[in-house]
Amino acid sequence: MGTRAVCLGLRALAGGCRGFTSKADPQGSRRVTAELIEHLERLALVDFGSQEAVARLERAIAFADRLRAVDTDRVEPKESVLEDRCLYLRSDNVVEGNCAEELQNSHRGVKEYFVAPAGNISWPKLDEKEPFSHR
Amino acid sequence: MATPILRWCCPGRRWVFAGIGSVSRHGRGVPTGSTSSGKRGQSSVAQQPLITAQKPRKGEREWAAVVGLEIHAQIASNSKLFSGSQVDFAAPPNSLVSFFDASLPGTLPVLNRRCVEAAVMTGLALDCHINRRSLFDRKHYFYADLPAGYQITQQRLPIAVNGSLVYSVCVGKRQSQMVTKTAGVKQIQLEQDSGKSLHDSLRSQTLVDLNRAGVGLLEVVLEPDMSCGEEAAAAIRELQLILQALGTSQANMAEGQLRVDANISVHNPGEPLGVRTEVKNLNSARFLAKAIDYEIQRQINELENGGKILNETRSFDYKLGFMPEPNLPPLLLYDSGSLPTGTDPQQVINIDQLREQLPELPRVTREKLVQQYGMLPEHSFALLNEVGLLEFFQNVIKETRAEPKKVTSWVLNTFLGFLKQQNLAVSESPVTPSALAELLDLLDRKAISSSAAKQVFQELWRSKGKTPAQIVAEKKLELMQDAEVLEQLCRSTLEAHPQVVTDVKKGNPRAINKLIGLVRRATLGRADPTVIKEVLERQLSS
Numbered sequence: 012m013g014t015r016a017v018c019l020g021l022r023a024l025a026g027g028c029r030g031f032t033s034k035a036d037p038q039g040s041r042r043v044t045a046e047l048i049e050h051l052e053r054l055a056l057v058d059f060g061s062q063e064a065v066a067r068l069e070r071a072i073a074f075a076d077r078l079r080a081v082d083t084d085r086v087e088p089k090e091s092v093l094e095d096r097c098l099y100l101r102s103d104n105v106v107e108g109n110c111a112e113e114l115q116n117s118h119r120g121v122k123e124y125f126v127a128p129a130g131n132i133s134w135p136k137l138d139e140k141e142p143f144s145h146r
Numbered sequence: 147m148a149t150p151i152l153r154w155c156c157p158g159r160r161w162v163f164a165g166i167g168s169v170s171r172h173g174r175g176v177p178t179g180s181t182s183s184g185k186r187g188q189s190s191v192a193q194q195p196l197i198t199a200q201k202p203r204k205g206e207r208e209w210a211a212v213v214g215l216e217i218h219a220q221i222a223s224n225s226k227l228f229s230g231s232q233v234d235f236a237a238p239p240n241s242l243v244s245f246f247d248a249s250l251p252g253t254l255p256v257l258n259r260r261c262v263e264a265a266v267m268t269g270l271a272l273d274c275h276i277n278r279r280s281l282f283d284r285k286h287y288f289y290a291d292l293p294a295g296y297q298i299t300q301q302r303l304p305i306a307v308n309g310s311l312v313y314s315v316c317v318g319k320r321q322s323q324m325v326t327k328t329a330g331v332k333q334i335q336l337e338q339d340s341g342k343s344l345h346d347s348l349r350s351q352t353l354v355d356l357n358r359a360g361v362g363l364l365e366v367v368l369e370p371d372m373s374c375g376e377e378a379a380a381a382i383r384e385l386q387l388i389l390q391a392l393g394t395s396q397a398n399m400a401e402g403q404l405r406v407d408a409n410i411s412v413h414n415p416g417e418p419l420g421v422r423t424e425v426k427n428l429n430s431a432r433f434l435a436k437a438i439d440y441e442i443q444r445q446i447n448e449l450e451n452g453g454k455i456l457n458e459t460r461s462f463d464y465k466l467g468f469m470p471e472p473n474l475p476p477l478l479l480y481d482s483g484s485l486p487t488g489t490d491p492q493q494v495i496n497i498d499q500l501r502e503q504l505p506e507l508p509r510v511t512r513e514k515l516v517q518q519y520g521m522l523p524e525h526s527f528a529l530l531n532e533v534g535l536l537e538f539f540q541n542v543i544k545e546t547r548a549e550p551k552k553v554t555s556w557v558l559n560t561f562l563g564f565l566k567q568q569n570l571a572v573s574e575s576p577v578t579p580s581a582l583a584e585l586l587d588l589l590d591r592k593a594i595s596s597s598a599a600k601q602v603f604q605e606l607w608r609s610k611g612k613t614p615a616q617i618v619a620e621k622k623l624e625l626m627q628d629a630e631v632l633e634q635l636c637r638s639t640l641e642a643h644p645q646v647v648t649d650v651k652k653g654n655p656r657a658i659n660k661l662i663g664l665v666r667r668a669t670l671g672r673a674d675p676t677v678i679k680e681v682l683e684r685q686l687s688s
Contacts, residue, residue, distance in 0.1 A: 054467060056288055090281055093475040100493055103223050103260035106230035110248050111240035111356070123239040124353035127290035129345065 043069055207450070211442040212419060213378050214370030214409040215329075217385060218363045219395040220339065220402070221264045227338055227362035228255035228298065235401060239355040247360040249293035254473050259495070261362040262305070264394035265336050266479065266500050268364055269306030271388050271507055272331045276497050278479050280305040282336075282471040290352045291341035293359065298471055304335035305477065311368060312509060313384035314527065315377055324523045329381050330369035339363050364395065370409065374442065375435030382406060382434060387508040387530060399429050408438050411455070412445045420445070421455040511536070519543075519550035528558050534572030535562070541579035548586035556586060560600070564607055577606050585614040595674040598623040626672045632665075635673075636681045639664050650686060658682065 048059055059065055111123075223233055229246040246253035269276050281303040284296040309331035314324040341359035343352050366385065372378045386404060389395040397404040406428040411420040425441050428434045445455055480486065482498040512526035529536045539557045543550060561582065565575060585606070589599045598618070605617045618624055626632055639661060640647055649657035658679065665678045 054286075090470055090476060091472055091474075093472075096475040097493065098257060098475045098477050100259035100262065100495070101225075101230065101256045102492070103225055103258055104230065105225050105232040107244040108231035108242045108247075110245045110250070111243045123241075124344070124355055125240065127343070127352040127354055129347065129350040129352055 043072075208415055209412050209446050210415045211373050211410065211412045211445075212370045213372040213374065213438055213442075214422075215368040215372070215378060215381065216407040216409070217366040217368070217382065218337075218339075218405045218407075219366065219385075219389055219397055220404075221261050221362035221364055222393060222395050223258060223260045223264065223362055225258055225260075226360040227258055227261050227336065229360055230256075231360065233361050234357070237357055240357060243356045243359070247293075247356055249295075255298060255471070257474065257477070258362060259492070261336060262477065262479075262495055263500060264362070264392075265305045265334060265364055266495065266497055267392050267504060268366070268389065268394050269309065269334050270497070270501050270504060271392055272306075272309035272311055272334070272366075274306035274309030274331055274334060276306050276479060277303060278481075278484075279303070280335075280477045280479075282474045282477070283468050284471050286467040286469075289340065289343070290354050291343040291356070291359065293341070293356065296467075297338050297340065298474075299337035299365070300335035301468055302470075304333040305479075306334040307332070309334070311381055311385060311388075313377075313381045314523070315380045316524070324527065327372075327377060327380075329371040329377075332367040332369050333365075334367075335365045337363050337365055370411075375438035378406075378408060378438050379431060379435040383431065383531075384508065391505055391508055391511075393505070399431055402429055405429050406434060408434075408441075410438060410441045410445065412442060412449065420449070421457050423455060423457055519554065521551070521554050525554055525558055528562070529554075532562065532565075532572060538572050538575070538579055542583045542586070545580055545583035546586045546590070548583075548590040552586060552590070556582065560603055564603075576608075576610050577603070581606055581614060588614055588618065592625060592674070594618055594623050594625055595671075597675075598625070598671065622670065622672065624672060625674055626669055632669070632673055632677070632681060633685075635668050636665055636678065636685055639668060640682070640685060647686065 043065060048065060051057070052059060059068070111125075220233075221227070225231060226233055226244075226247065229244040231242045231244040231247055234242060244253075246255065266276055280300055282298055283301045285299050285301065286296040288295060311329045311331055312326060313329070314326050317323050317325050339358050339361040341354055341356040343354050345352055368381065372381060382404075386397040386399075389397040389404075395403060399405075408425045408428060409422045410425060411422040413420040423441065423445070425437055428437055448455060479495050479497055482496060485494060485496060508530055512523065512530060515521055515526040515529065516523055529539055535557070538561075539553065542553050542557065546553060561575070561577065564570075564577075565572065582603075585599060585602055588594050588602075589596060594602065601621065601623065602614050602617045605621070606612065606614060612620075643661065643664065646657050646660050650661065661682055662675055662678050665682070666673060666675060669678075
C-alpha cells in the first residue's frame with residue numbers, strides 16, 4: 012500500500028507538479044534526483060539502498076508512463092472503479108469492539124495497552140547511511 | 147475569499163517590535179505541545195545581524211498578523227466513522243476496538259450515516275455549499291497510533307466548501323461593545339481520528355490505546371481571516387456553540403473533543419504575506435489566544451532582528467502521501483428535487499430535509515433575546531455563554547411579573563456572580579428559577595426594597611428549602627406599608643437632629659444622606675431609601 016502511494020505520487024511529481032527537478036527523457040523515462048529519493052525514503056520508510064534499486068524505480072515509472080499512449084482527450088477520469096456503485100450507509104449502532112481481547116492473549120501487553128517501539132519510527136540520519144552515489 | 151486582504155490589527159491592537167533588548171525565545175517557547183519547538187528561527191538577539199542588503203529598521207513599525215485555523219471536532223455519534231465500535235472516552239484501554247479499527251487484513255470501511263448527517267448539518271449551519279458528490283482519500287504517514295499507516299479523509303473533494311462563520315469580539319475601553327466579524331470556511335471534511343499513544347521512556351516503549359482510532363472527526367478549515375489571538379478565540383467559541391446547538395459535537399476542548407491548529411504569519415501592511423508557521427493541538431480556550439499572540443510576537447521579534455521565519459511542519463505539502471480510498475465509492479447526497487426513486491430511504495440522505503430539521507442557531511437565539519427583551523447584545527452573549535443559563539433565565543421570565551430588564555440584570559449580575567464566586571455550574575445552583583421569580587415579584591410589588599432583596603437572595607443561596615416570603619418574614623424585611631408611620635419617623639428624626647437639618651438647608655449635599663441613614667435605622671431597614679428621601683425633602687421644604 013505504501014509503494015502504490017509512492018508510485019502514484021511520484022508520477023505526479025515527475026510530471027512537474029512541484030519543485031523537484033527531473034530531466035525529461037524524450038523516450039519517456041525520467042531521471043530521478045537524489046533529493047527525491049531521500050524524500051521518498053523518509054516518507055515511505057523504504058530503503059533504496061543501491062543504484063540498482065533506483066534504476067528499477069525508473070524503469071517502473073517508464074513502464075507506467077506507457078499509459079500516456081492512450082488518447083484520453085475529452086474523457087472524464089474515473090476516481091475509482093467503484094464509481095457507479097452505491098456507497099452503503101450503516102446505521103449508527105454499536106455492534107462490535109472486542110477484537111483486542113483475542114489479540115492480546117498472544118502478545119505481551121502492558122496494562123491492556125498495545126506495546127510499540129519507543130517514539131516514532133526513525134530514519135537513520137544521512138551521514139549514518141551507507142553512501143552510494145546517485146546518478 | 148482567500149485573497150490576502152491586508153488587514154490592520156484587531157480593534158485597538160497594534161503589533162510593535164517589542165524592543166531591542168528582548169530575548170528571542172528558543173526551544174521552551176509555546177506551552178501547548180507545539181511540534182516545532184526546539185527548532186525555531188535561526189537568529190538570536192545575542193548575535194550581531196550580518197550586514198544585509200536591507201538594513202533592518204528598528205523602532206516602532208506597523209505589523210499585521212494573519213491567522214488561519216484548522217479545527218478537529220469529534221462527532222457525537224454512538225459508533226465510529228467506518229466501524230461499529232462504540233464511541234466512549236472513559237472506557238478501559240483497547241476495549242472499544244474492532245478488527246477494522248486495529249487494521250487487521252481483510253477488513254473494510256463501512257460509512258456511518260449519522261456522521262454524514264452531522265457533516266451536512268454543520269455545513270448548512272455555516273452557510274457552506276454542500277457537495278452532492280464527495281470523495282474519500284487515504285493520507286499516509288507512520289505513527290504507532292495509526293495502525294493502518296494511513297488515515298481516511300476527504301482532502302480532494304470534501305463534503306462541504308465555501309461557507310462563513312460569523313462571530314463577535316468585544317471592543318472598546320471597557321470591553322463592552324460587540325463588533326461582528328466573519329471568517330471564511332474553506333471546507334468541512336469527514337475523517338478518522340487516530341488512537342492515543344503514551345510514551346514510556348523508562349522502558350523505551352510506546353503504549354497504544356486504539357479506543358479513539360476511527361472515531362469520526364469533522365475537520366473545519368477556516369480561512370486566514372483572523373488577525374490576533376482574541377479573534378481566533380472568539381471564532382472558536384462561536385463554532386463551539388454552533389456545534390453544541392446542532393448536537394453534532396459536544397466540542398469540549400478540555401476533553402479533546404475540539405482541537406485547534408493555528409497557522410500564523412506576519413507582514414507589513416502593503417507587502418506580501420509572510421511565511422506561515424503552525425501551532426498545533428491547542429486544546430484550551432485560554433491558551434489558544436495566548437499561544438497565537440505569543441507566536442505573532444515571536445515572529446515580529448524574529449523579523450525585526452533580521453532573522454527569518456522557518457516553516458518546519460509542512461511535510462504534507464508535497465502531497466505524496468495521498469491517494470484515493472479504493473474501498474469507498476463517491477458519497478452522493480440528494481435534495482428534495484433529486485431523490486432517487488425506489489431506493490431504501492435509509493440509504494438516501496436528503497439535504498433539504500436536514501435543513502428543515504436544523505435546530506435554532508446561537509446567532510438567531512441571541513437576536514431573538516435582544517428583540518424580545520430589549521437587552522444589549524453583550525447580555526445575550528453572556529446568557530448563551532454559560533451552560534444552562536439561558537434556560538434558567540427563561541424559566542424565571544415565565545414565572546415572574548417583573549420587567550425583563552430587571553430579570554436580565556439579576557440573572558447576569560447577582561445570580562451569575564454567586565455562581566462564579568463558588569465555581570458552580572447553573573445545574574448546581576441552590577436557588578431555583580421559581581425562587582428567584584418569587585423574589586423578583588416581591589421586589590416588583592414593592593413589598594421589599596432592593597437592598598433587602600439582595601439580603602434575601604444571599605439567604606436563599608445559603609439555606610435550601612426556604613422561600614423568599616419565609617425569609618422576608620423571618621428577618622422582618624418587609625417594607626413599611628404605612629405611610630403615616632414613615633412620616634412620623636421622618637419628622638421625629640428631623641426634630642432630633644437640628645444641626646444636620648441646618649447643614650442640609652445650607653446646601654451640603656451629603657447631609658441628607660445622614661438623615662436618610664438615621665431614618666433607615668429607625669425603621670429597622672424596612673423603608674425604601676428613595677421613599678425616605680422623598681419624604682424628608684418634602685418635609686424640609688415645607
